[in-house]
Amino acid sequence: MQEIYDQLKEKVIKGDQNGARELVQKLLDGGENAKAIIDTALVPAMDVVGDKFQSQEFFIPELLVAARAMEGCLTLLQPLLAASDAKPAGVVIIGTVKGDLHDIGKNIVAAMLKGAGFHIVDLGIDVSPAGFVDAIKANKPDIVGLSALLTTTMKSMKDTIEAISAAGLRDAVKIMVGGAPLTQDYASEIGADGYSPDAAQAVKLAKGMMG
Numbered sequence: 001m002q003e004i005y006d007q008l009k010e011k012v013i014k015g016d017q018n019g020a021r022e023l024v025q026k027l028l029d030g031g032e033n034a035k036a037i038i039d040t041a042l043v044p045a046m047d048v049v050g051d052k053f054q055s056q057e058f059f060i061p062e063l064l065v066a067a068r069a070m071e072g073c074l075t076l077l078q079p080l081l082a083a084s085d086a087k088p089a090g091v092v093i094i095g096t097v098k099g100d101l102h103d104i105g106k107n108i109v110a111a112m113l114k115g116a117g118f119h120i121v122d123l124g125i126d127v128s129p130a131g132f133v134d135a136i137k138a139n140k141p142d143i144v145g146l147s148a149l150l151t152t153t154m155k156s157m158k159d160t161i162e163a164i165s166a167a168g169l170r171d172a173v174k175i176m177v178g179g180a181p182l183t184q185d186y187a188s189e190i191g192a193d194g195y196s197p198d199a200a201q202a203v204k205l206a207k208g209m210m211g
């Protein structure tokens with residue numbers, strides 16, 4: 001079995017979705033459980049992808065295909081996880097803030113978090129502060145992720161955090177922010193709990209926020 005786990009890890013790193021899904025099925029047919037497959041092969045694969053991205057051996061296209069391979073495997077495993085009552089690593093609401101239509105980076109962050117075992121509620125693009133507040137009330141997330149790619153929409157992040165505070169929900173969630181124009185200084189200034197420059201570090205940040 002160990003050999004199949006190793007092969008699966010390699011297929012995900014290389015972004016071979018079909019090959020990876022076949023191996024997941026083979027492991028399930030052999031009696032392995034979904035959580036073991038995620039913990040032993042899929043999550044370690046995404047850790048390798050994240051490290052390769054950080055060291056600039058991998059770039060966005062490799063990150064995207066690996067994330068898609070991972071998502072393809074998870075669609076096979078998620079029903080089984082739900083059935084066995086395995087708890088997600090945490091619940092994350094994520095969205096691109098009001099006025100901003102960029103979602104490629106947000107989608108990568110969402111896919112990587114999903115790969116790390118988080119339950120993701122993706123609100124999409126151009127999400128108003130009230131939209132985030134309503135989603136927090138409805139989903140009771142542990143973490144709220146805000147994405148912005150334009151200097152003009154960074155202000156929407158501040159507005160969103162203020163709306164969350166005004167609704168009395170600020171202490172109920174951790175807020176992380178990201179997007180190309182952001183900096184740690186800006187994140188601190190608007191009262192976010194964390195900032196990450198890329199998806200790999202976003203996963204580490206989210207895990208840290210869950211203690």
Ligand code: B12
Nearest residue numbers: 100101102103104105145146147150151178179180198199
């Ligand atoms: C693709 C793109 C578009 C696409 C978006 C398609 C889509 N579905 O997203 C389209 C064509 C629609 C577009 C439109 C516009 N764009 Co545009 N776009 C880009 C471009 C080329 C790439 C962005 C991208 O996807 N990068 C790749 C991803 C993977 O990187 P990322 O988003 O930074 O995400 C990573 C991190 O930031 C982080 N992250 C991201 N989100 C989050 C969230 C959390 C919670 C965390 C923790 C981390 C995190 O992790 C991600 C993965 O590692 C950039 C240039 C650039 N190099 O950035 C311009 C750019 C962002 N756009 C720009 C502009 C000006 C526009 C327009 C105003 C153009 C116009 N005149 O219409 C419109 C605005 C539309 C709007 N209202 O949003 C400018 C912004 C300038 C500025 N400083 O504000 C840029 C920088 C181009 C430039 N150099 O001028 N754009």
